[in-house]
Every structure is written in structure tokens, then in C-alpha cells.
Amino acid sequence: MPVPAPDYELGLFFDLSPDLLCIAGFDGYFKRLNPSFERVLGYSGEELTSRPFLEFVHADDVERARDVFIHLATGEDVIGFECRLVCVDGSLRRFEWNTRTLPHLGVLYGIARDVTVRSALAEEQAALRRVAVLVAQQPSPGEVFTAVTQAVGLLLDADLAVLHVFLGHGTATPIASWSGDGPTLPIGTPFPLDGDNLAARIFETGAPARMHSYDEAWEREATDLARSLRVRSAVGAPILVEGKLWGALMAATRRIEPWAENAETRIAAFTELVATAIANAESRETLAELADEQAALRRVATMVAQGASPQDLFESVAEEVGRLLPVGSATMGRYEPDGTVTTVASWSTTEAAFPTGGRWPTEGTNVAWMVLQTGQAARLDDFSAATDPIGVAARESGIKSAVGSPIVVEGHLWGVMTATSAEGPMPPGTEARLASFTELVATAIANAESSAEIAASRRRIVAASDDARRRIVRDLHDGAQQRLVHTVITLKLAQQALAKGAENGPLLVQEAVGNAERATHELRELAHGILPSVLTRGGLPAGVRALASRMPVPVEVAIPADRLPAPVEATAYFVVAEALTNVAKHAGAASAAVAARVEDGTLRIEVRDDGVGGARPDGSGLRGLWDRLAALDGRLKIESPVDGGTLVAATIPIRTSAIER
Numbered sequence: 001m002p003v004p005a006p007d008y009e010l011g012l013f014f015d016l017s018p019d020l021l022c023i024a025g026f027d028g029y030f031k032r033l034n035p036s037f038e039r040v041l042g043y044s045g046e047e048l049t050s051r052p053f054l055e056f057v058h059a060d061d062v063e064r065a066r067d068v069f070i071h072l073a074t075g076e077d078v079i080g081f082e083c084r085l086v087c088v089d090g091s092l093r094r095f096e097w098n099t100r101t102l103p104h105l106g107v108l109y110g111i112a113r114d115v116t117v118r119s120a121l122a123e124e125q126a127a128l129r130r131v132a133v134l135v136a137q138q139p140s141p142g143e144v145f146t147a148v149t150q151a152v153g154l155l156l157d158a159d160l161a162v163l164h165v166f167l168g169h170g171t172a173t174p175i176a177s178w179s180g181d182g183p184t185l186p187i188g189t190p191f192p193l194d195g196d197n198l199a200a201r202i203f204e205t206g207a208p209a210r211m212h213s214y215d216e217a218w219e220r221e222a223t224d225l226a227r228s229l230r231v232r233s234a235v236g237a238p239i240l241v242e243g244k245l246w247g248a249l250m251a252a253t254r255r256i257e258p259w260a261e262n263a264e265t266r267i268a269a270f271t272e273l274v275a276t277a278i279a280n281a282e283s284r285e286t287l288a289e290l291a292d293e294q295a296a297l298r299r300v301a302t303m304v305a306q307g308a309s310p311q312d313l314f315e316s317v318a319e320e321v322g323r324l325l326p327v328g329s330a331t332m333g334r335y336e337p338d339g340t341v342t343t344v345a346s347w348s349t350t351e352a353a354f355p356t357g358g359r360w361p362t363e364g365t366n367v368a369w370m371v372l373q374t375g376q377a378a379r380l381d382d383f384s385a386a387t388d389p390i391g392v393a394a395r396e397s398g399i400k401s402a403v404g405s406p407i408v409v410e411g412h413l414w415g416v417m418t419a420t421s422a423e424g425p426m427p428p429g430t431e432a433r434l435a436s437f438t439e440l441v442a443t444a445i446a447n448a449e450s451s452a453e454i455a456a457s458r459r460r461i462v463a464a465s466d467d468a469r470r471r472i473v474r475d476l477h478d479g480a481q482q483r484l485v486h487t488v489i490t491l492k493l494a495q496q497a498l499a500k501g502a503e504n505g506p507l508l509v510q511e512a513v514g515n516a517e518r519a520t521h522e523l524r525e526l527a528h529g530i531l532p533s534v535l536t537r538g539g540l541p542a543g544v545r546a547l548a549s550r551m552p553v554p555v556e557v558a559i560p561a562d563r564l565p566a567p568v569e570a571t572a573y574f575v576v577a578e579a580l581t582n583v584a585k586h587a588g589a590a591s592a593a594v595a596a597r598v599e600d601g602t603l604r605i606e607v608r609d610d611g612v613g614g615a616r617p618d619g620s621g622l623r624g625l626w627d628r629l630a631a632l633d634g635r636l637k638i639e640s641p642v643d644g645g646t647l648v649a650a651t652i653p654i655r656t657s658a659i660e661r
Contacts, residue, residue, distance in 0.1 A: 020095065020112035026073055028052040031107065040114060042088030058084035058092060072101045072108050082115065091257060092157070094119045123155060144277040145176035148249065148270050153178040156263060158251035160184065160231060163239075163274070164191075164199055165247040172199040172248065183229060198234045202248040208264035210235040235259045237267040241275045249274065296320040297436055304444040313444050314345035315356075317417070317437050322347035325430060327419040328399070329353065332407075332441070333360075333368055334415040341368045341390075341416065353397035353420075354390075364388020367404030371416045377405045377431035381424075398422040405434035409442045417441070487515040535573050539563045543573045544594055547580055555580065556593040564603060568652050571628050572596065572605050575636075578625055579607035579648040587611025587646060603652045608645060615640035625650070 014021055014034050021034040030037075030049045038045055041056070048056070057065045061083040068081050081097045095112040102108065130151070145163050153161030162185045164172040171190035178184065193200045201209040212233040229252070236250030249271050251263070260266075300320060303313050314332050322330035329348035333341040336359070343358045354360070362369040365386035370378035380402050383395040394402060399420045407415040417438045419430060494508030535543035541559045548555035563569070576594055583592050589611030596605040616622075617638045629636050634652040 017111075020110075020114075022110050022112075024053060024108055024110060026103075026106050026108070028054060028069075040087075040093060041085060056085050058086055060084075068097075072099060073103065075101055075103045077101055082119070089257060090255070092116075120155075141277055142176070144274060146178075148274050149176040149178045152249060152251055152267055152270055153180060155266065156235075156251045156259070157253075159254045160229060160252040161250065162252075163247060163249050166193075166203055166245060170194065172203065175247075185229075198236050198250060199248055202236055202238050202250075203245070206238050206240070206245050208235075208237040208268060210259060210264065212258065230254050232256060233259060235263045235267065237264050237271050239271045239274050239278075241278045246275065246278060292324055293433060293436065296324050297440065300437065300440050304440055308444075310445060311344070313441065315347075317441055318345040318347040321417065321419055321434065321437055322349070325419055325433060326421065326423075326427065328422045329420045331418045331420075332415060333418065335362075335372060335413060339363065339372075341372075344415070351397075353393050353399065360390050360393075361388065362390070364391050366390035366394065367402045367418055368416050371404045371406050372413070375406055375408070375413050377403070377435065379403045379426065379431065381426075394420065401425045403430045403434060405431055405438045407438045407442050407445070409445045414442065414445060484516070487512045490515060535569060536566075540569045540572055540596070543569070544576050547573075547577055548594065551580055551592070552584055553589055554591050556591070557595075559594065559596040559605075560598065562598070564598075564654060567632060568603055568654055571632055571634065571652055572603060572650065574628055575605060575625055575648065575650045576607055578622065582615065582622075582646075582648075583607075583609045583611065586615070587613075589645070598654065601654050603654055605650050605652075607648045610645045612642070613640045613644045613646055614642045615646045622648075 017034055018036055020036045020040060022030050022037065023032040024030050029051075030053055033045060033048055037043070037048055041048070043056075054062055054065060054069075064081075065083050068078050072078060078097065078099045081099075082094060083097070084092045084094050087093060093114055094116045096115045097110055097112050099108050099110040130147070149161045149163050152158070159180050159182065161178045162174050163176040165175050166172055167190070169190070170193050172193055173190045174185045174187050177187055191199065193203050198209055198211050201211075210233065213231075231252040232254055234250055234252040236248050238245055239247040239249060249267055251267065253259070300313070300317055303316055308316075318330045318332050321327070328350065329346070329352060331343055331347075331352075331354050332345040333354075334344050335341055339362055340359050341362050343354045343356050343360075346352045346354055346356050360368070362372050365380070365383060365388060367378045367380050368390060369388075370380065381400065383391050383399065383402075386392055386395055400422055401424060402418055402420045403426045404416045404418045406413055407417060417434050419426065419434060490508050490512035494505050494512060496502075497505035497508055534546045539561070541557070541561055544557055544559055548557055564572075580592065580594075583589050587609045589609035592607065592609040594605070594607050596603060598604075615638060617640075622636070622638065626636055628634075629650055629652065632652050634650060637649045638647070639649075640646040
């Protein structure tokens with residue numbers, strides 16, 4: 001086989017090279033080109049050689065290319081020069097040039113390698129690094145949104161780029177917009193997601209999407225705004241923050257040619273940085289909110305610990321809630337027995353819709369009624385149908401949303417803490433944040449009521465002691481004391497009679513003994529009135545059976561025989577005595593039962609009857625039981641539904657400091 005001539009091999013290498021090879025003259029025209037020029041750029045060989053080669057260079061790179069050409073004309077070789085060439089379809093390709101010049105021949109040799117993909121990747125990585133650095137510096141989210149939107153627009157060579165947020169109202173709202181040349185989407189103007197547009201597709205699927213002007217959906221759904229911007233196609237990717245769809249980043253172009261196949265992937269790389277920035281910002285905001293909330297709670301807790309008056313505390317809590325949460329007003333209400341609610345504290349950025357001291361019927365379209373019915377936190381975002389006084393007042397004052405949290409004091413619904421907004425629905429989690437304050441309020445109320453009850457109990461105990469002391473003094477004076485005085489006088493008379501030998505001496509002695517015996521009996525009866533001897537001798541079972549024996553209805557008794565500390569037995573005895581007295585006087589019962597047991601160091605005693613019910617817990621007798629039990633850290637519970645009988649239940653700790661004292 002003949003060996004090819006060297007010129008043949010060189011020509012074959014020239015023609016088959018995938019890189020662009022050329023010989024150009026210093027007159028600015030190509031002299032010879034290999035076929036790769038036609039394949040890559042799309043022009044014919046005749047057109048490429050008939051026009052100055054600078055005409056194929058992108059306008060932005062012409063000046064740099066001209067400077068390089070001047071250096072070549074002086075005999076300097078150029079290595080690694082990059083510029084963009086415009087293809088026949090208007091697209092751009094980036095090439096890296098290495099040249100060798102031969103000035104004495106008036107020509108230069110050049111090889112150009114297509115580095116479009118490599119350059120795009122480098123630009124993308126550089127853009128991502130810039131944005132990542134920005135995110136790491138923890139700027140405001142708005143700065144990140146603007147930087148990302150611009151970076152995507154430039155990287156994809158788009159005419160328009162926009163970042164949308166999905167606010168949950170069926171709309172997409174632009175919060176950052178960029179344009180290479182021309183108008184941009186207006187920031188803050190919501191667009192509906194009810195059609196088949198790009199944002200709607202991303203919102204519905206949570207996945208990247210693209211649309212082109214020749215799509216049927218584009219022709220059908222294109223808005224006047226899209227037509228005014230003259231965009232022909234758009235591509236976008238979702239922004240997912242901690243797994244939840246937050247918004248979308250999109251780019252649009254006026255060019256006819258389609259987007260690159262990896263356009264969605266390239267946008268997605270930036271949406272991840274946006275998501276990180278948003279998560280960081282939300283985390284910082286959450287931490288700041290938590291710090292503010294804890295500071296507010298500490299201030300309220302300090303007031304509770306210092307025993308501040310309930311009214312001062314109520315007003316402080318309303319103000320703390322109003323300043324901490326994004327609300328227009330904060331109100332605290334107390335539920336009344338007649339079903340109304342009284343405003344005990346109110347804070348508002350404007351004139352208060354529910355001023356302190358106002359009293360409102362609760363039934364209707366309002367959170368006070370919802371909380372009263374359920375005992376749970378409640379939320380209401382629409383007052384348009386309200387006809388009740390609270391709902392109407394809320395609507396007329398511009399309130400659009402309200403959240404209420406119950407105030408539960410020792411297991412009983414005491415009131416409601418309400419926060420309202422005139423802007424729209426309250427943020428998620430508002431209920432939980434309100435609950436943190438209502439728990440402190442409940443503690444303060446319980447403390448205040450306990451202190452007031454203790455003070456009232458002490459006053460009642462002192463008054464009862466004074467009454468008992470006066471009664472004992474009166475009984476002693478009118479009874480035993482008079483008989484003892486009479487005894488002494490009679491004995492003196494008997495002494496005188498016996499000394500004189502009078503016959504009535506023995507009779508006087510007998511009379512004095514009778515008076516002394518009657519005085520002893522009256523003293524015994526008086527002592528029994530204070531504490532029955534059957535109780536002191538036989539314990540609680542004997543004392544209760546003695547009470548049951550005097551009842552007009554049968555009473556079943558089930559009490560363990562073990563002896564208990566004297567204060568416990570006495571208090572339990574008086575609980576049973578008062579309860580059975582009420583059964584006899586008021587219950588209209590056919591039977592009753594007394595039961596007691598000891599569990600976990602506590603005596604639990606119950607008195608039940610099958611009477612008419614409806615007992616009043618605030619009666620003087622039952623109030624006295626409260627006082628007796630409180631002295632031993634005990635508790636009293638009364639259940640007395642109408643026509644449902646009555647239960648009086650008491651718990652008394654057996655080992656307490658009160659008993660030990």
C-alpha cells in the first residue's frame with residue numbers, strides 16, 4: 001500500500017478535526033476553514049469567508065477581539081483567548097482561541113475549541129459561590145432574592161427572571177424581579193394560580209416546568225401582562241423550604257429557540273440556596289421571637305411571684321401579648337355565671353373595640369362563645385355572618401381574625417384571652433403562644449383567690465371562735481356558774497346551821513350536793529357540745545354511727561375501725577354531721593350513706609343521699625366545713641345536680657404540718 005503524501009495527511013487532519021481550524025489574513029478575512037466551522041456555527045463556507053470575521057463575534061466581545069488582532073499583527077502569539085461567536089440561528093457559542101502568527105506571510109493560524117458548556121458551568125459555579133457566600137453572611141432574605149433572580153437571568157441568558165412566593169391564598173406574588181432590557185413584573189402584585197400557567201403548574205405539581213408560546217395552554221392562558229412583556233417561553237423550578245412548597249424561581253425569554261435541556265436543573269441549584277436563606281432567616285426570626293416571648297413571660301412570672309394585684313397583672317398580660325404577637329388588640333375576659341363575659345383588661349393599637357369593664361353576652365359568632373362551649377382554644381377568620389354583639393362589634397371595628405385561649409383555674413374555666421388582627425388570618429401557633437400567658441394568669445388568679453379565701457377563712461374562724469367563746473361564757477354564766485354559786489352559798493348556810501345545831505343543816509347540805517351534781521351535769525353537757533365523748537372514746541366509726549342513729553332516714557355506714565389522729569377524726573366527724581344535718585333538713589331524701597377509706601396517707605370521706613339535690617355550696621354550714629378542712633390542708637367537693645341527689649366529699653391528709661402542730 002503506497003504511503004500517503006505528507007500534504008495529504010495534513011489536509012485530512014485539517015478536515016476531520018472537531019475543533020475549529022482556520023487560516024486568516026491580516027485583512028480581517030478567513031482564508032481557509034475546516035468543516036467544523038460550518039457544522040458548529042451553521043454558516044456556509046462561502047459566507048464565512050466573504051465577511052470580516054469580526055462580524056461573527058458577539059458585539060460585547062468585538063473590542064477585546066480587535067485588541068487581540070492588533071497584537072497578532074505585531075507578531076505576538078495569543079494563547080487561551082475566549083470570545084463568543086454568533087451562530088446562524090442567533091445562539092451564542094463560546095470558544096477558546098490559540099493562535100500562531102506569521103507576519104512575514106501576512107497570515108495567522110488559529111485553533112478554536114468550543115468551551116460553551118465548560119464556560120457555562122464555570123459561570124454557574126461562580127454565581128452559585130457568590131450567592132452561597134451571600135447566604136452565609138446571613139443578610140436579609142430580600143438581598144438574597146434579588147441576587148438569585150439576577151444570577152439566574154444572566155446565567156440562562158434570559159430576558160426576564162422573577163421569584164414568586166405562594167402565600168396560601170391561591171396566588172403567586174413576585175418578591176424579586178430582574179430584566180435584561182425592558183419592563184419587569186411589578187413587585188408585590190399577586191397573580192392568580194387558577195389557570196394553566198407556569199406558576200400554576202409548579203404550584204400544583206411541586207416540580208420544575210416549562211412552557212413555550214406555541215403550547216396550546218400558553219395561547220389559551222397567556223395574560224395581558226405576559227403579552228405586554230413579549231415573552232415567548234418560560235422555565236421555572238419550585239422553592240422547597242424544609243420540605244414545604246414556598247414559592248418558585250422562573251426565567252423567561254423573548255427568543256424563539258427553546259431552553260437548554262438542563263435549564264430547570266440549573267435553576268434548581270439556586271432555589272436550594274434560596275431555601276437555605278429562607279430557613280436561616282426563619283430560624284433567626286424564630287429564635288428572636290422565642291427570646292422576646294421568654295422575656296415577656298419572665299416579666300409576667302415576676303409579677304405573679306411578687307403577688308401583684310390581679311388587675312395590674314391582667315393589664316400587663318394584655319399589653320405583653322399585644323406587643324409580642326402581630327395583633328391589633330389583646331383582650332382578657334372573665335366568664336360570669338349568667339353566661340356573659342366581662343372585659344377585665346384590654347390593649348389595642350387603636351380605639352379598643354372591647355374596653356375594660358364592658359360586659360357582653362357570649363352566645364354567637366365569636367371566639368369567647370367557642371371557648372366557653374368547648375373549653376379549648378378557638379380561631380375565627382370570618383365575622384361576616386355575625387349577628388351577636390361581640391361578633392358585630394368585631395366586624396365593625398375592622399377585625400378580620402381572632403384567636404382565643406381558655407384561662408383554666410384549678411380545673412374550672414375562668415375566662416378567655418383573645419388576640420385579634422385587622423390584617424388577615426392570625427399566624428399558625430398563635431393559640432400555643434397565648435396559652436403560655438394564660439397558664440401564668442391562671443396561676444396568679446388561683447394564688448389571689450387562695451389568698452383571699454385564706455384571709456376570709458381566717459376572719460370566719462376568728463368570728464366563729466369569738467361566738468363560741470361568748471356562747472360558752474354565757475352558758476357557763478347562766479347554768480353551771482349559777483349553780484356553783486348557789487352551791488357555795490347553800491354550803492355556807494349549812495355550815496352555820498350545823499354550827500348552831502339547827503335542824504335544817506342536813507337539808508341544806510343535801511340541797512348543796514344537788515346543785516353541785518346539776519352543775520357537773522351541765523358542765524358535761526357543755527363539753528359534749530364542743531366534742532362528743534362518743535367520738536373521743538370510740539373514734540370516727542362510733543361518732544358517725546351515733547349521728548346516723550338520730551337521723552329520720554336510714555343511713556348506711558362504712559368506715560374502717562382504725563383510729564386516726566384526733567384533728568382528722570374531729571374534722572371528718574363535723575363534715576359528716578353537717579352533711580347529715582342538711583340531709584335531714586333540706587334534702588327530702590329516702591336514704592343516705594356515709595363511707596370512708598384511707599388511700600396514700602389521705603382520708604377520703606363521702607356522704608351521699610338520694611334527695612332533691614340543688615344544694616348551695618356557699619351556705620354558712622358548708623362554708624364552715626371549708627374553713628375546718630383548709631386548716632388541715634384538706635379539700636371539699638360538692639356535687640348536687642337538681643333531682644340528682646347530693647354528694648359531699650372531703651379529703652384530709654393524715655400526715656401534714658397542720659396536724660403535727
